[in-house]
């Protein structure tokens with residue numbers, strides 16, 4: 270049996286439908302992979318249908334955010350009133366269709382960590398309830414390992430500074446050196462790497478080391494006073 274590469278070089282993701290070519294309707298030849306409940310943080314739980322398509326040597330995972338009355342309705346009705354839908358992950362085909370779906374579902378879920386997390390699987394024709402549980406369990410164990418490793422770097426200068434500035438840094442779980450902290454004076458989070466001792470905010474397009482973080486915090490404090 271050929272071994273499955275869970276991080277193939279050909280893997281690509283468009284988790285937030287940023288590319289217009291991925292923001293299109295789920296194709297008819299995509300097969301229903303699973304229906305899951307996903308948690309958008311706090312109390313927001315939505316239904317999401319995932320679809321798998323094997324086409325021209327490529328595997329694709331498609332997602333559709335469904336309304337709560339969607340289960341039981343025909344697929345075209347469900348998709349017609351979906352919140353959003355499109356292609357979220359793709360890679361060169363590997364193994365069985367279930368293996369291909371496993372690789373893409375794992376990559377999608379890992380990439381959404383910190384924003385969206387599966388609560389449970391309601392139906393699983395291709396990604397079965399047992400596979401769903403196993404994959405989520407493995408991902409959660411990996412996140413916990415990363416958090417524990419990150420704690421060992423809690424004294425990195427950027428983190429010490431972030432605590433002094435009241436930015437409440439916490440291990441993010443994506444990697445053994447990934448941390449979240451509050452972006453100074455803003456209602457969103459920035460990332461800190463405890464290994465490179467750098468911070469970066471994708472919203473504000475700010476990055477740098479401890480000196481730049483301190484300057485940013487002071488600049489925002491002055492702007493408010």
Ligand SMILES: [Zn+2]
Pocket residue numbers: 452453455457458459470471472473474
């Ligand atoms: Zn920011």
